[in-house]
Amino acid sequence: MAAMNKDTFLRDLLNRMTVKEKLGQLNLLTGAMDATGMKDSGDLEAKIRDGHCGAVLNVYTPAATRALQEAALTAPLRIPLLFGYDVIHGHRTIFPIPLGLACSWNLKLLERCARAAAAESAADGLHWVYSPMVDISHDPRWGRVAEGAGEDPWLGSLIAAALVRGYQGNDLSDPAAVIACVKHFALYGAPSGGRDYHTVDMSRREMEETYFPPYRAAIDAGARTVMTAFNVIDGIPASANRGLLTDLLRDAWGFNGWIVTDYTAVSEMKNHGTAATDADAARQSLAAGVDMDMVSEAFLTELPELVKSGQVSEESINTAVMRILQTKWDLGLFQDPYARCDEARAQAVHLNPEMRALAREAARESIVLLKNDDLTLPLAKHGTIALIGPLAESHRDMLGCWIAAGDPAETASPLDGLREALGNTGRVISAKGCEIHSPNDELRDEAVRAAALADVVILVLGESADMYGEAASRTDIRLPKAQRRLAKRILQTGKPVVLVTMGGRPLELSKEARDFPTIIHAWALGTEGGRALADVIFGDAAPVGKLTMGFPRSIGQVPMTYREKPTGRPFDAAMHYSSKYLDCPNDALFPFGHGLTYGELELGELQVDPQEVPPGGTVTVSVKITNPGPREVTDTIQLYLRDLVASVSRPVKELSGFERVTLAAGESRVVSFRITDADLSFPGEDFKPVVEPGDFEAMAGTSSVDLKGVRFRRLGDAE
Structure with missing residues (x-):
């Protein structure tokens, strides 16, 4: 099929489709290789063979995608499927969580990581990644801050554009390219109380100045798809908000790609109280500008009758279908639907030495040195080190949330990294000390004995991977109590201690900042995280990370941002009637842009x-x-x-x-x-x-x- 025949081919195809087949192209269903929502899609292969599915998520590998693609090509119109997945910070090779990677302030590195993730994803049969998440957030209680770039809209805009360029490249038909999906449109990063999926309420000025710029930057960079948010905006769910999806995104910003909802967001409009039935929800969503329904199947099951009754025009469905068919053409799917189902290419690309080297570089640059008051770091490569903490040997938690096809067994833990770096020049004693949330006297005593035998202690504390990400909001963002007790006991040994915190959000570390002269925040660093952490601890690489989201002194300060507006009664310590707290300074414990290195300019x-x-x-x-x-x-x-x-x-x-x-x-x-x-x-x-x-x-x-x-x-x- 020559490129010049694209419009003719697609128009002819559209004219041969029944309403049900058209709606099949607007129907995104889920496989069972991962679970990212509460609803499954039943007999997926049967629906594909009937032409009632246009795209699939949560299915990958060349063999699995080829099998479903073959099923799609047995349908009368032989329209190929599009495969999507939540590739958030890498696919097989896992890079630092996005909030960590943003702390590199290295746009070229971010683009290279997205390009590498695209190559691995495409080699595994995928065409579409649900990334970048560009939601600005000022509230670390919200677990999904881990997936974004932090609190600043200007830096967030640069990062959004870099990631889109990395995923999509210059030619979507390149078998190593995937289409990006910008999410979550819009304002999802500002839920009331920091509680995931909750209502968002803000002024238009805050929307325009703070929250919209990264979405706009991603659109201007050429992002092909946009995902709607779960939240309500001005009383209207994002998936039915015509002012947002059509008037702003399409008409004002010139977006010409297609819009997909988040998982079952169409049917969830009934819970919002703005639709009485799935049919009502589907009608509202299509009218607002949504093109594809993720998993709820309301478009497929409800819209045919609404077309028959005249409540929904077939032309509006045609417009949505054509947007999706055009993308499938541009990806080369009509020319070769199996181009990304190549087992040999997958084996050559996945976790190869170049991928691992990039992951290690990215992890090194994401690490933020918060404190080094007594210049304990970098450590010399000799003597005995006690590595203590519930995350010290963890491979799974080093990967973080949304690990796609990442394998903890292929991941370097802090213990792995330290032992490799020391080789025969020193000794590492490891002790857990406690569980993530619960104390254990036997583990604590073992840790104290290890500290007594060591020249220096590295204490690795923080959040496990299930404590942040989607549906993982927290009202208390301190270290868990069991870990705080362990920290106190280790400090009492009198040994020099380097505190390493891991996790997916800014933590409230006020007590730790008072007690520990040396603190590293290591996020979740990905596949090569343990080795990268050792690189920084021993000075083989100096820390260069800078916070893109401030750490609060107290949970009572959040939401907070360094970009605050001035007040008519600005802070004045000597003035009672000025804008301040009685029990806490106004500023962040560790502010936006903060990050030390070895030396000072x-x-x-x-x-x-x-x-x-x-x-x-x-x-x-x-x-x-x-x-x-x-x-x-x-x-x-x-x-x-x-x-x-x-x-x-x-x-x-x-x-x-x-x-x-x-x-x-x-x-x-x-x-x-x-x-x-x-x-x-x-x-x-x-x-x-x-x-x-x-x-x-x-x-x-x-x-x-x-x-x-x-x-x-x-x-x-x-x-």
Whole structure:
């Protein structure tokens, strides 16, 4: 089939389809190789043979996808299936959880990881990945913060675009490419109380300034599909929200791909109280702009009668079907439906040395050094180390949530990594100390004995993989009580202790920050996580991670963000009637952008040129960076901007640029940032982009708190 015949071929195919066959293309069903929802699809193969299924999730491997594809090609119209899966941070080779990987602040690395995940997924018979999740969140109680890029919309937008480019590449027909699915549209990251699936209620300005930009960036990068959110917005479920799906996404943003619901979201509209029946829900969802129904089967079972009665037009169904058929064509499925069912390619790609090397690099760059007050790190490779904690030997928890086809048996635990790194030069004693949630006197005593025999203790505490992710919200984000008791007992031994925390969210570590001089936050680092952790602990690689979501001092602070709006009574410790808590400082324990390394850079005073810039002009902010120490240092210099007086209140600071800098001992360099009108733009009173004249402050430093500033003025048209 020549490319020039695409439209003719697809139009002819559409004209030969019955209403039921058309609705089959809009019906996404689930296999049984994974469970990602509460409903199964019954006799999947029979529905495929009848032409009542257009796409399948939770089925992978060349053999399994080939078998179902063969079933689809026995149907009268021989329309190939599309296979999708929750490939969130890798498929066979697992990379750090997305929140961890975002802390690398390395866009090229993120794109390479997505490209690698695409190659492994496609080699396993998949065409479609339900990623990236680009939901901004300010609330670490929400378990799905693990799947996103954190709290900042500007950085989140860059990451969203990088991931889409990585998954889709330049040619969807490439057998190593998959289509991306941007989720969850929209505002899913701000559920009331941090409780998953809960209602979202926010102002339009917050939507426009904070939550919409990453979705828009992913669309502009060419994302082919979008997944609706579970939540209600302005009283209307996202899967039936025409203002969101058609007026904004399609008409305003120009999205020309197709929209799929999340798992059974159509039928769940009855629970929202906005639809009385599945038929009512299906009608509303299609009318709003949804093209594909995930698993509920309401489109397939209910829409035929609504077409007969005239309540739903067949043309609206045709539009949705054509969007899906066009994607199948572009993927090359009509030309060769088995192109991604190649066992030899799967064996060559999955977990090969290049994949593992990339996973190790990604894991190293995701690690964040929170504290190193007494310069305990890096450790020397000799002596005896006691590795203690319920996560110290865990392979499964190193992978995190949403591990796709990842195999814990192929994963390096912290113990594996340390022992490999030490070789014959030192000794590692391992002791569990306690269970994740429950104390155990025998385990605790064993851990204390191990600490007594060691020169240094590495204490690995945190969340198991089932404590975060979907349906895993927590009201208490401290370390579990059993682990806190273990930590206290190990500290009482008087041995030097490095605390390593693992998990999928920012934790409340106020007590640990007081008690431990050295803290590493290691997230869930993936397949090569244990080796990467050892690389950083022993200084074979310096930590470079920077937080993309702040750690609170108290759960009472959340939701929180460094991008807060100014108040009429700003914080003043000496003023009673100012915006503050009586029992806790306002700021984060470890703020956005924070992350230490081995060594420290010194920043000179900021320079700005020119100090007054005309409309359309460019301001350059520069700063001299010096490494005064004895070893090479790599750090990320961050630029923040503040519009001091505007027609609407602007954040006290907003990330607007960053650059990773590596300086040899004694070396200096000037780092410069260019600021244009695009950087100064914001949604005005009418929500249209505007750049206003006035004074701005540029701030640069190594975190959102450790900053130096300089002012400049943007002139108006008449000045």
